[in-house]
Amino acid sequence: MASVTVSHVNKSFGEFQALDDVSIEFADGGFYALLGPSGSGKTTLLRQIAGFSFPDSGEILIGGEAVESLPVEKRNIGMMFQNYALFPNMSVFDNVAFGLMVRSTPKPEIKARVGEALELVRLSGYDERKPHQLSGGQRQRVALARAIVFRPRVLLLDEPLSALDKALRLGMQVELKRIQREVGITTIFVTHDQEEALTLSDKVGVLKDGKLLQEGPPRELYERPATAFAATFLGDANLFEGDVDDGELALSDGTRLRATAPLTGVGKATCAVRPEKMAIAEEGEPPLADHNLLEAELQEIIFAGNSLSYLLRRNDIHLRVFAQNRATAELQPGQRVRLTWRVADTIPVEA
Amino acid sequence: MAVSDTKRSPTRRRQPSNAKSILGLTGPAYLWLIVTILLPLAAMFYFSFLSDVPLPGRDWQVTLSNYAAFFQEDFYRTLMLRSLRLGFEVALWCFLIGFPCAYVLAKTIKGRWREALFLMVIIPFWSNALIRVFSWTMVLRGNGILESLLDWLIPGFGSLRLMFTYEAVVIGLVHSYLPYMILTCYISLSTIDDDLIDAARSMGASRLTVLRRIILPLSMPGIVAGAVLIFVPVIGSFMEPRILGGREGTFLGTVIEDQFTSVFNWPLGAALSFILLACVLIIFAIFQPILRRAS
Ligand SMILES: Nc1ncnc2c1ncn2[C@@H]1O[C@H](COP(=O)(O)OP(=O)(O)OP(=O)(O)O)[C@@H](O)[C@H]1O
Ligand SMILES: [Mg+2]
Numbered sequence: 135m136a137s138v139t140v141s142h143v144n145k146s147f148g149e150f151q152a153l154d155d156v157s158i159e160f161a162d163g164g165f166y167a168l169l170g171p172s173g174s175g176k177t178t179l180l181r182q183i184a185g186f187s188f189p190d191s192g193e194i195l196i197g198g199e200a201v202e203s204l205p206v207e208k209r210n211i212g213m214m215f216q217n218y219a220l221f222p223n224m225s226v227f228d229n230v231a232f233g234l235m236v237r238s239t240p241k242p243e244i245k246a247r248v249g250e251a252l253e254l255v256r257l258s259g260y261d262e263r264k265p266h267q268l269s270g271g272q273r274q275r276v277a278l279a280r281a282i283v284f285r286p287r288v289l290l291l292d293e294p295l296s297a298l299d300k301a302l303r304l305g306m307q308v309e310l311k312r313i314q315r316e317v318g319i320t321t322i323f324v325t326h327d328q329e330e331a332l333t334l335s336d337k338v339g340v341l342k343d344g345k346l347l348q349e350g351p352p353r354e355l356y357e358r359p360a361t362a363f364a365a366t367f368l369g370d371a372n373l374f375e376g377d378v379d380d381g382e383l384a385l386s387d388g389t390r391l392r393a394t395a396p397l398t399g400v401g402k403a404t405c406a407v408r409p410e411k412m413a414i415a416e417e418g419e420p421p422l423a424d425h426n427l428l429e430a431e432l433q434e435i436i437f438a439g440n441s442l443s444y445l446l447r448r449n450d451i452h453l454r455v456f457a458q459n460r461a462t463a464e465l466q467p468g469q470r471v472r473l474t475w476r477v478a479d480t481i482p483v484e485a
Numbered sequence: 486m487a488v489s490d491t492k493r494s495p496t497r498r499r500q501p502s503n504a505k506s507i508l509g510l511t512g513p514a515y516l517w518l519i520v521t522i523l524l525p526l527a528a529m530f531y532f533s534f535l536s537d538v539p540l541p542g543r544d545w546q547v548t549l550s551n552y553a554a555f556f557q558e559d560f561y562r563t564l565m566l567r568s569l570r571l572g573f574e575v576a577l578w579c580f581l582i583g584f585p586c587a588y589v590l591a592k593t594i595k596g597r598w599r600e601a602l603f604l605m606v607i608i609p610f611w612s613n614a615l616i617r618v619f620s621w622t623m624v625l626r627g628n629g630i631l632e633s634l635l636d637w638l639i640p641g642f643g644s645l646r647l648m649f650t651y652e653a654v655v656i657g658l659v660h661s662y663l664p665y666m667i668l669t670c671y672i673s674l675s676t677i678d679d680d681l682i683d684a685a686r687s688m689g690a691s692r693l694t695v696l697r698r699i700i701l702p703l704s705m706p707g708i709v710a711g712a713v714l715i716f717v718p719v720i721g722s723f724m725e726p727r728i729l730g731g732r733e734g735t736f737l738g739t740v741i742e743d744q745f746t747s748v749f750n751w752p753l754g755a756a757l758s759f760i761l762l763a764c765v766l767i768i769f770a771i772f773q774p775i776l777r778r779a780s
Contacts (some may be wrong), residue, residue, distance in 0.1 A: 186683060206686045213687040223702045232698070233688035284688065298583040 135160040135289040136197025136320060138183060143192030143397035145178055145344075147458045150304070152415065153189070154180045154344040156395040160288075160457030163312055165321045167331035167352075171367065176324040180290050185209045197287055199283070212281035216297060218273045220265040224250070225296045226276050227261035234407075251283040252315070254313055268376055271302045275309070282317055289321045296328065329367045332356060340364050354406075359482040372407045383480075387449055389441040391426045404485045410456040410477040413443065414465065415472040425474045432469045446473070533755035549754030561737070563759070565764065568737040571651075572720040575658045576666075576712040582659065582710065583666030588666070588700070591674035592682075606667050614661065618728045622648065622655045625729065649731030657725040662718070666711035673707030674700070687690075709776055717765060737761055 138160040145153040152175045154389045160166045168176045183194060185206035194202050201209055212233075220229050228235075230251055234244045252258050256273035265273055274294065281289060294310075295303045311334055314321050325331050331338050332352040339349035340363075348360045359365035376385040381396030383398055383405050393405050414432075421427050430448040437459075444455040444465075455473065465471065492502045532538075533552070539706040590602055609617060619688040624630045636644045647653050677700065685695045701708075723742040726734035737757065744754030769776070 184687060186686075206683075207689050207691060210689065211687060213684065215680045215684055216681060217678070218685040219678065221681060221685070221699060224701075232685065232690070236688060236690045236694055280684075280688070290687075 137195075138320060138322065139193070139195040139198075139430075140179070140183065140287055141193045141195075143179070143182060143189045143194065145175075145182060145187070152344050153182070156192075156341075156344070157348050158346060158349065160320055160322055161337070162320055163318045164337055165311070165335045166323060166324065167323045167335035167338045167340055168341060169325060169328060169368070171326060171332040174341040175344040176326075176341055177292055178344075178450065180292055180322065180324050183288070184211055184213055184290050199332045199451060210284075210286050211288045211290055212284070212286035214277050214281045214292070214294045216293045218265070218277045218297075220273055220276055220280075222265055224264075225261065226257065226265070226268070228265050228273055229265070229276055230280045230283050233280065233286075237284060239284075247283055248279075249346070251279040252389065254282075255309070270298055271306060274298065276307055278310070278313065282313070283317060287320065291321065293321045293324055296325075296327070303330075310334065314453065328407065331350050334370070338368075342367075357481065358481060359483055362404055365481070365483050369407050369455075370454060372409060372412070372451075373483075374405045374407070374480075376403060376405075377401065377432055378403045383482075385451075389428060391428070391480055392477045393482045394478050395480055395482075402485070404483050406481045406483045407475055407479055409443075409454040412455045412473050412475040413457070414455065415474045421474065424477050426477055426480060428473045429470060432465055432467055434467055446471070453483045458470050491651045493630065495690045498614075503748065532752050533759055535752045538751045543736075551584070551753045552760070554753065555757065555760050561740075564735065564737045564740060565761070567735075568720040568761070569764070569768075570723075571654065571726075571736060572597060572716040573657055575662060575719045576715045577664050578655065578659045579666040580708060580712065581717050582664050583711065584670050584704075587670035587674055587707075588691070591671050592679070606664055609660065610664050614724065617661060618657055619661065619724055621653070621729055625653050625656070643741075650733050651730065653729040654726045654734055657729040658719055658722060659660045661725065663717040666708075669707040669711035669714065670704055673704040677703050713769075720765070 140160075143153055143156045153176055154177075156179060158166075162395075168179065170176050178187075182189050182197075185201065185204055185208075190203060193200060194204075196209060196211075221232070224232070227248055231244050231427045234247060239247070248261075249258070252260065255278055257272060257275055257279065260268070260272065260276075265276070268276065274276045274297075274387040277294070291310075295306050298306060307330060332355075335352060338352050338355050339464075340347045340355070342363060343484070348355065348364050350358075355364065356368055359368060359371070362371075365371035365373070374383060374385060374391060374392070378384075378397045378400055379390070381392075381398075383391045383393060383397060383403055385391070391405060397403055400426060415421075415427075428448060428471060430446040430451075432444060433447050434445040436443040436445065440459050442457045442459055444457065446453040446455065453473070534549065534551065535545050536548045538541050539545050555565075560776070584709050586606070590599060592604075594602060622629075626647075627644055627646070631647070632645055634646070641684075647656075681699055681703075682695055685699050686692075690698065720736075721738045721741070723736070723738040726736050726739050726743075728734075730736075741754045741757045741761070744750045744757065
């Protein structure tokens with residue numbers, strides 16, 4: 135196992151800058167999720183780490199060793215592809231054995247280790263099947279077994295679960311996490327599914343337009359997004375724009391909101407509030423000291439079984455509030471309601 | 486119970502009309518094949534058992550002597566082996582030259598360059614076969630284009646003596662049939678997902694291993710199809726051997742052609758043709774397990 139260091143990596147395709155001075159430290163044995171919208175450079179970054187393509191400038195270290203000039207076959211990495219990329223002409227056994235075979239591992243050892251790997255992904259007994267005789271989830275697991283059987287230093291996954299349906303995906307997420315923990319391999323996981331990134335990883339990095347916007351443990355990233363983009367891309371967020379006045383945020387209509395810490399600086403500022411942190415106050419409920427209060431018009435109630443979404447509007451600000459489905463008060467669209475949320479949940483972000 | 490169930494099932498009821506539509510769609514094609522190929526072929530098969538061309542005023546009866554001739558005279562068997570060797574060699578050269586070319590076309594070149602190169606591969610198909618062969622005589626003959634060029638590059642190079650040799654026949658045939666191999670290999674190479682190659686490399690495979698374990702096995706259907714498409718016409722070919730091979734260009738194909746055009750012994754020509762066909766079928770039967778595994 136090894137840590138991976140990417141430092142000041144740039145990559146352009148012609149005029150287009152796909153990676154712009156990206157520096158990330160992937161901890162030894164960690165599970166790092168690279169999250170970003172389509173075209174943000176996630177695959178490009180992964181391919182530089184794997185060695186399929188080489189950065190224009192910057193350094194990549196695997197286990198402290200500079201690898202920029204090593205081609206992929208010399209880097210000892212395991213990679214799992216979005217479309218599985220199993221060899222259709224080989225059995226499951228031969229697919230998994232491939233990485234050992236090219237390393238001239240003795241036959242008995244190949245047999246033992248392929249057996250172990252297939253057991254790890256719970257596919258013992260499928261050795262002789264061809265890839266086309268497997269279900270999508272089984273193929274995925276063969277691909278995973280194949281990527282880790284030769285004990286690579288790093289495991290790279292490019293949206294490995296996006297081709298699966300939702301139920302299977304949740305199952306595979308659990309499997310992936312279990313296997314990663316058992317093997318203890320440094321894992322870099324590319325996804326554009328924020329929920330997947332938050333559940334699986336112990337560190338998340340958000341990429342946008344080839345730049346690393348923010349990174350941190352999932353919880354920290356969710357609770358303290360640094361930018362409006364990170365706040366809206368990772369989960370849902372209500373954004374309030376206004377002017378800084380005496381450490382508070384003054385909205386254009388004069389309402390004043392307090393944030394986690396008194397706002398510094400002058401001029402424009404933006405604050406984000408997660409929809410599930412807001413609540414609709416009961417009629418006649420007295421305002422709490424450490425809460426912000428805002429009046430808004432309820433426009434729509436969206437029912438989704440165990441939860442409800444309220445869509446509200448205040449002047450030109452559209453708001454969303456999530457609530458468990460146990461609201462007692464009967465609310466009607468068109469009604470004016472009071473929203474309250476803790477000051478500590480009002481996060482100042484960069485616009 | 487089960488029987489009455491299947492009788493009532495909708496798929497069961499749809500079957501007759503299905504068969505009818507299959508017949509309706511394929512019928513014309515089969516009719517055409519019967520009229521244009523099977524009937525003349527049957528006539529030739531009949532000829533091959535006659536002692537002379539069945540024309541009025543000729544004396545002819547049914548005989549096996551045409552077939553016996555092949556087994557009695559070493560001459561024909563030597564020619565048969567020569568023709569088969571020619572077929573194998575031309576197919577092999579086409580593979581050695583065509584496969585790398587198809588690989589480059591399918592996997593390394595993108596966009597407009599690919600179209601341009603493709604056109605260059607196809608163009609020999611468009612030119613007349615006779616012109617193609619005669620232009621090779623200009624290149625290969627003593628003091629021809631090739632020798633002049635070599636002489637200019639390496640003064641005092643001397644003569645290659647390529648014209649009217651077995652090698653000249655191989656060169657001409659490889660040139661004529663190369664596009665088949667390139668096209669069939671190109672098609673099966675372009676169906677190989679690039680991710681498979683990336684995956685193999687990520688597991689540590691060198692480029693040679695990727696070629697041997699992934700690319701060659703997966704493109705085998707195209708290679709086999711190309712080889713069959715080349716082998717069959719080459720062993721019966723007569724034009725290239727005659728023009729480029731001269732006295733060295735005697736193969737079973739040229740002998741058969743002689744029987745039809747100059748000697749006017751159609752029955753012998755027909756019998757030799759069917760023996761050639763039988764040989765091809767036997768070869769395919771022997772290689773059947775390999776061919777089946779490949780595709
Ligand atoms: N070989 C290439 N030539 C030119 N441009 C490229 C090439 N590869 C990627 N790009 C561009 O670089 C940008 C980043 O691409 P990349 O594949 O890394 O995105 P991504 O974050 O993986 O997106 P997705 O989630 O859609 O897979 C895109 O705008 C893409 O068009
Ligand atoms: Mg991608």
